Amino acid sequence: MANADTEAFTLLALGLLFIIVRVYVRWSQVGSPLNFAVDDYLMPLAGLVFTGETVAAHLVRSQFDGLTNSYMTDEQRAAVHPTSREYYNRVWGSKIQVIGWSLYAMILWLIKFCVAIYYSRLTTGLNHLPTRVRFAYILLGVTYLTVALTIILGCQPMRKNWQIYPNPGNICQPTNSTLSVLVVVIPNVITDLYLMSIPLPLLWAVKIPTRQKITLLGLFSSAAFIIMAGIIRAVTIMTSGPNGAVSGSQWACRETFVSIIVSNLPIIQPLIRRGAGMVGLSGLFSSRGQNSSYKFRGESVPLGSRVTQTGTGTEMGKKSRTRTRVSVSMHDRGTGHGGWGSDEEGLVGGKAGDIKVTQETIIEREVVSKGGGERNAEGFEWEDGGKRMNNMR
Template structure:
């Protein structure tokens, strides 16, 4: 009973997090501004419901029985079409379905994160390319996991064969192919996804006390990796309770995956909550700045920067201090590294480059943008030492 309560509680909390995410995105961009990840995450929530139901059935309806953990003599003693026989057959089928649902949720969340990162890195060179590589890696690894789940045991009905012993690879509750392939590919993909935002966050020129909570928001995959390893170990050492233990840890890992992947999206509410309890300094840029280096702007990023600077100039303000991270944030609908209404105290500095836009004159050709840096560039691209 306690295990069932835990599973349904985790499901409810995960769905609440998804609903909060939808609320935040609705408030920021409206339903017309929803992107692919805004649909993938609710879909992952729906599949989580199915996974939880499957995990419940294994323990509640089929007594946690599968075609695993049976000695040869016990297999021969099981009467075909008896209650135990039927429970073991049905439990094994649920295990195959549960593994497929488990993989579907994890990879839906990974794809949603990759889409989110594609918006976060808009306008920066190299990083968007790494996101595109992530799509390829996720597609290949998802296909590999599905093929391993479906083709590792042939004929397919041997997955729920009772007698004779179908072999370990045809026992879904403890199949080494299932455990090793899914766990390894899950860890590899999570590590690659971590490699996209963390270098950017670590190298931006902001105070360490602001950098740490931001990195924490994006480091949730580390908890998913830990849960995945624990699940694999529990399946291997749980013995006859392996089916129930595996289902329980699948729900836990799924819950962790959904929650931590949505933290960067719902961080405006987190920021607001910290502000109410007097901890807003965790998200402020006050304090000593750490050294950082810049990510070069792409052509799209430079165009966005020039467009934004021109809008500010037309309002009578100087376009100073616009940084590459701000171009990325303003070029999309995300406000992770900068506040939604940037001020001089909230701007994150990625490089020492300062952009200045001269006043537009309709009677003459526009003047080239001047960049103040250790070297001065003229309109022809010639370098003059300062």
């Protein structure tokens, strides 16, 4: 059990370190905690809940010998005297298990809300993606209420959660309650899969180098590790026998740790990218020298592009082939505080400020000539890192 405690507190320390780094990066981006988004406050709260979860797991292992009211035959239940130390350990171990389940669900859904809020900033104005994020809020709210209420109210009266004799039934054995296991793992997997699907359209739409796209695909698909950890925890609880309380607590801490790491990776990616550049791996993140564009309604439209016509006029109503010079800019949405840049900049791998890429293309269009003059070509400008397109007349 000493090794389990060492692992749990090591994961806690690393998880809190990641949260601190995230706060530092966001502080650098927005200039002041007063400018933090909601998820910047929720993530430290998740760190506090992670601390409580780890302490609860430690108490079950070290103070109550990993004992609960589960994994006992009727004969064993009848043999445990209410004044014995074993009875005391089993009662309090079961109470801590109820608390542990509640903290476990709370931290997972806090992290999910952080991810959804981050995606809301990332997808503002991009086709139907904001609608999908708003649905994620509803999905997360409904599933969390379902999970939390099931953990608290699934066994009635609540004192049966730590009843030793007579047998309170599986539903009132918090360590291995089938109801608790399923009502947590199924919504947990469903919500993670849904959140993981939100940024994928961005990866297919944005024109970036293939290796950078693979890097981002791996970044957003890393939630699969959370899903795997959740499933392993559920299976472990149902199959571990008398060690289920300890094993389940261990996997809860592991899953929480992985959730914190995965959810904060996109935020701290600018810092990771800087470190990668120092060791010669900046190519995994940088798109310098490449044409950055976004497919809009089936067409490829450069990010931050302004189109100006350089050809000559023709007669009214005739088509002409004009040579167009396109200046591509990726705008930094940071506040100018010398930080790491915006969320969008962190994903596409540009540096803070404008990145201009020039290309030439041939566009067929109708131009109208009046008195030897010619109407200017229509220009399009993507603002806020590719979030809105304004028609400039």
